[in-house]
C-alpha cells in the first residue's frame with residue numbers, strides 16, 4: 001500500500017508538547033503476505049504505531065537532541081525519528097520493510113522534516129548506516145519481541161555506538177527482551193530502566209512499558225553482545 005492510497009488513515013500521536021499527524025495503513029493484518037512469511041517469517045508489524053512507539057516518542061520529546069545524530073531501528077512508520085528531527089536532531093528511521101520506509105519518508109516530508117529513511121535489516125545493515133557510526137543516540141520501540149531479534153541487535157548495536165553514545169529501547173515487557181537486557185549487563189553496558197504506565201493499552205502485556213537506557217561499557221565498546 002502506498003501512502004496516497006485511499007485506504008490509508010490519518011492518526012495523531014501526542015508526544016510531550018508535540019503532536020505528530022501521520023498517515024498509515026488501516027491495519028497490519030490486511031498487509032500479511034504469505035510469500036514474505038515463507039521466506040523469513042516476517043510480519044508487517046510496521047503498519048501500526050505500537051504503545052512502546054508512543055512511549056518512545058514521549059521520551060524523545062523531552063530530550064535535548066539539537067544537532068545529535070539519532071538512528072531509529074525497527075522504526076515502522078518512523079515516529080521516533082520524526083520526533084527527534086522535530087527536536088533538532090539529524091535523524092534516520094530504518095526498517096526492513098521497504099513499504100515502512102516509504103511511509104516514513106512520505107510522513108516526514110508531509111511534516112516538513114529533513115529526515116532520512118533507509119531500508120535496514122539488522123542482520124545485513126548497509127554502509128549508509130554503518131559508515132555513519134558512532135551515532136549519538138540509537139533508539140527502538142518494541143523491537144525485542146522474538147529471540148532472534150535480541151541476537152541480531154546484540155551483534156549490531158555495539159557497532160553503532162561510541163563512548164558517549166546512548167541506546168534507548170522502549171519495550172512492553174516482551175518475554176524475549178529479558179535475555180537481551182541481561183546480556184547487555186553481562187557485557188558491561190551501563191543500564192537504567194524507567195517504567196512508564198500506559199493507561200488504556202489493549203495488548204496482553206499489561207499497563208507498563210519499560211524504557212531501557214544503555215550506555216556502552218568502558219572497555220570493549222564495540223564488542224558483540226552475545227544473546
Ligand SMILES: C[S@@+](CC[C@H](N)C(=O)[O-])C[C@H]1O[C@@H](n2cnc3c(N)ncnc32)[C@H](O)[C@@H]1O
Pocket residue numbers: 043044045046047048049050051052053054073074075076077094095096097100120121122123140141142143145149152
Ligand atoms: C512491533 S513493530 C514496532 C514498530 C515501531 N517501532 C513502533 O513501536 O510502533 C517491530 C518493527 O521491527 C521491524 N523489524 C523486525 N525485524 C527486523 C529486522 N531484522 N531488521 C529490521 N527491522 C526489523 C518490523 O518490521 C517492525 O516495523
